[in-house]
Amino acid sequence: MGVLPKEFYERDPEAVARDLLGKRLVRRLDSKALEGIIVETEAYYGPGDPASRAHRGLKSYNRLMFGEPGRLFIYNVHNNWMLNIVAHRPEDVGAVLIRALEPREGIEQMKRNRPVEEITKLTSGPGRLTRALKIDKSLNGVPVTSEMSEVHVLDNDANFEIGKSHRIGVKVDLERELRFFIKGNPFVSK
DNA sequence: AGGAAGATCTACT
DNA sequence: GTAGATCTTCCTA
Numbered sequence: 001m002g003v004l005p006k007e008f009y010e011r012d013p014e015a016v017a018r019d020l021l022g023k024r025l026v027r028r029l030d031s032k033a034l035e036g037i038i039v040e041t042e043a044y045y046g047p048g049d050p051a052s053r054a055h056r057g058l059k060s061y062n063r064l065m066f067g068e069p070g071r072l073f074i075y076n077v078h079n080n081w082m083l084n085i086v087a088h089r090p091e092d093v094g095a096v097l098i099r100a101l102e103p104r105e106g107i108e109q110m111k112r113n114r115p116v117e118e119i120t121k122l123t124s125g126p127g128r129l130t131r132a133l134k135i136d137k138s139l140n141g142v143p144v145t146s147e148m149s150e151v152h153v154l155d156n157d158a159n160f161e162i163g164k165s166h167r168i169g170v171k172v173d174l175e176r177e178l179r180f181f182i183k184g185n186p187f188v189s190k
Numbered sequence: 191a192g193g194a195a196g197a198t199c200t201a202c203t
Numbered sequence: 204g205t206a207g208a209t210c211t212t213c214c215t216a
Contacts, residue, residue: 076213
């Protein structure tokens, strides 16, 4: 069960979003590691996608979406850092937003980063999980395809049903449903 | 300088 | 459960 290789991310964003469900997201902090299972994702495309950061074409703030797959793409919305992984076919544009995790390792540390009454609220939302894992723009562009990396994703054997819906919070969405989540998992955001 | 942003929290009905 | 205020960052003018 090693790190997911770059090829994993060199596919259609929808496929990557689905396949990231159940995988283990690892955040290396000091000598410790914070870890959670990915339970909710959304796929974003290029200029043809009205909800995408890349909608208005190549800009300085979205250039990572046009670049090498398998790197972090991080931006801020309403004082929340959004954690994306660049994912698309060669010469294409896209990314996958990580929307929720099920905490596994370093839960005490996460709670210190983000005090919360119920454990189900610790990482169940894109802004919540970045706070719990101490992720911000300083990690923008970091590759997730090496164990050495401060953030990386490990393969995992898991069995579950996948649910899907329209993306959340999007003003104008595509017709396709591009939000994916693990059915019945209590850490999926509401 | 101004405003919009893929969200979150709180305070209600 | 739902509406409204508000958190900050970075783009665009």
